[in-house]
Amino acid sequence: MNDLHATRLDLLAGGTDARTKMERAIDISRSAACQHVFTRTMFDEALQASSTSDPASRLAGLAFTAKDLFDVEGQATPAGSAVLAHAPAAKADSPAVARLRAAGGVLTGRTNMTEFAFSGVGVNPHHGTPANASDPAVPRIPGGSSSGAAVSVASGAAFIGLGSDTGGSIRIPAALNGIVGFKNTARLTPTAGALPLSTTLDTACAMTRSVRDAITAHEILAARRVTAGNAPLAAYRLAVVKNVFFDxxxxxxxxxxxxxLKMLRAAGARIVEIELPELAELGAINATGGFSAAESYAWHRLLLERSGAGYDPRVAQRILRGATMKAHEYIDLINARRDWIARVEAVLAPFDAVLSPTVPITAPSIASVAPGAERDEEFFRVNALLLRNPSIVNMLDGCAISLPCQAPGELPVGLMLWHAALHDDAVLAVALQTERALQE
Structure with a gap:
């Protein structure tokens, strides 16, 4: 499956046209592969926009999708919920959607998600759960919360899946579907016009088919240029953290x-194993519920009072945990995080990037975690495993990218490259070389 870069070159060379590519994207979007992927589609508008697009623009009239929590002018922003289905229409596109459109991208639809983005599994009892693109034989979870966005990219329905990442919601579905997901340093991209989960941790970012496409998407969303360079792997010093990530x-x-790791070392990478004992502190730091519970409860408390029966019970349960956090506990959390970040950054300072499994499991079946009280225990077990590794980077205020690293015929596995805040360009540079080494 060609990535955005290869397709754009084909357009410029006259080998195809944007409308033809859009017709193909829409056909896939309407197929069984994309069942439950969209909460709303704009196919007629997309065909018209692609017909008049500029092939020299960065996105060249090609398809992108937007997670259901981003504002789109003239549409409600339900965020995967039933209780906001009839909310007032947005008066303008969110900056993230507007920037992708201004770069020549064509929005084909709003994508399904975990209700209010509060889970890494991707199950939605209101709109159905899109099946993972990797295994047509067994319907497997897509990962969340940006579930539909991931399947739209992995299936070929879109080149960019705009989503958000609060504790792994871009990288988890990227890893489980075998695509690329880049979570930038949060402050680099605007979250205005996106319904929040945690204002402290939320990041607007995207999934793509390649690292070079991830760089393009990030440059558009962040309105900045990435300086990735073309140094070989041997030019970088890489670390593997052995504790927690492999539990x-x-x-x-x-x-x-x-x-x-073996392939990267063969390509010249210098990789050393390190311990990061500070990871053991995260349980105590977040013992009172963490940022997502406190900040989501602040946003949802009145809506829960009015319409709590309409929430996914698993989501409501997690939001309500924030109701018990006291003001001094929230302030203690902010201070503890700041101190923890400083100490972790000091350990990571000698390295250009850290290598970890994105998540420690492959995608389980949808049936094993489908809505139902009898499956709640398994759902929360899987959810905790999926969130554990990527959420460390969010707590660090860092940046990370997930790359597929499975062999042909295997279920998708994600390799995560990460570092502290504002190391985005170094992580992307290493990711470019890593992707090449893994594909040789």
């Missing part, structure tokens, strides 16, 4: 990760 890891994920 409960499935053999398939462990094997794919170790195979990836």
């Amino acid at each position: 409960g890891i499935e053999p398939a994920v462990a094997n794919a990760f170790e195979r990836s």
